[in-house]
Amino acid sequence: MEKEWNNEHGMNRRGFLRQAVLAGSTFCVASTTGKAGGSEPAVMNISGGPDTGLAGMAAVHNRRTLGSGTAAMNVSAMGFGCMGLNHHRSQHPGKEQSIALIREAIERGVTLFDTAESYGYHKNEKLVGEALKGYADRVFASSKFGHKFVNGVQIKTEEDSTPANIRRVCENSLRNLGVETLGIFYQHRIDPNTPVEVVADTVKELIREGKVLHFGLCEVNAGTIRRAHAVCPVTAIQSEYHFMHRDVEENVLPVCEELGIGFVPYSPLNRGLLGGMINEYTRFEAANDNRQTLPRFQPDAIRANMRIVEVLNAFGRTRGITPAQVALAWLMNKKPFVVPIPGTTKLSHLEENLRAAEFRFTDSEMKELEEAVAAIPVIGSRYDALQESKVQK
Ligand SMILES: NC(=O)c1ccc[n+]([C@@H]2O[C@H](COP(=O)([O-])OP(=O)(O)OC[C@H]3O[C@@H](n4cnc5c(N)ncnc54)[C@H](OP(=O)(O)O)[C@@H]3O)[C@@H](O)[C@H]2O)c1
Known part of the structure; x- marks a missing residue:
């Protein structure tokens, strides 16, 4: 049931990309501070939002700008993390259902789709590529490079961001996704043997060649962001950020704000925990779920951490908002240049999550939530020792 793209403005692919670029540059002209997001309101309501033709539908009606200047990218205010559709999140629907879900997200206004070479080593990219057939012109497909693979098997103790590997991954991602240009091409984890300047310069060349639209980095510290941005303007930092992991607030978000870089929180529901549908009895699929290896997802930790979900529940109960919506809306209310990518x-x-983009919390509501959550100790680290050694402090 492939559909020709025919949006309400009758715009073709290049029209879409041009409009997206123009929207970004309009924003940049308007923002004399050079800060991502400028004075754009954190959350617009539907009636005040742009005419998307989606009124009344559970959809993302607002747009946000990641990055600034030549690196500006105008995207839906919430994206879609595609990993769990066939990798690392236990049971998943069949291929046809997953394709239908991605297309439903597109119909509901999502323009930012996130995948990576490493999600099943091409498996997830290929699924996203199939879903985007006939739709690729109206959305951005972002992917990631940098993990080391030998014959399709990940060498978990090493990373590979050599220029040759970045180029190899880029060609594979373009082919798997069936697109001419990758939306954001992120470095997945730093490679201690390849300076970030070399990485940035390689992506800069790919941008010049038209194979990549924008540059991103994951789990890097403020110093690395500055060094990379000096070589190739960074559009987005993608790192873990949610109620149970707020490290980026200390240095990363301030440097993003200062340099005009967007921020894409990954695992914004803490891998499902903040959605309230996981408990200490949940059994993750041994062959397809990394959560069972994470300290925070051991039964005792889950039982203790459920107190945090209960805070979100209590806050949402009187407002008619689910815990997942509280978690997502809180992130989006933090900064106007934040674009979460929940997976489902x-x-x-999907409908529940997209609706969360409409909720605006007052400063006192934000404070109330943050104080209530901060009073509860988070039990269990987010990663095991090896994974933790790969994220910059
Ligand atoms: N850059 C990186 O290093 C990195 C690392 C991890 C992830 N990512 C990206 O971030 C994306 C999202 O991360 P994630 O999948 O780890 O975590 P997530 O988005 O925090 O959580 C996904 C889980 O939450 C559940 N869920 C979604 N909506 C829900 C709702 N409204 N109520 C209750 N449960 C809900 C989903 O289950 P259902 O399917 O049942 O809805 C799924 O198992 C990934 O797809 C990937 O693109 C990037």
């Missing part, structure tokens, strides 16, 4: 395998959760 279900239409009902």
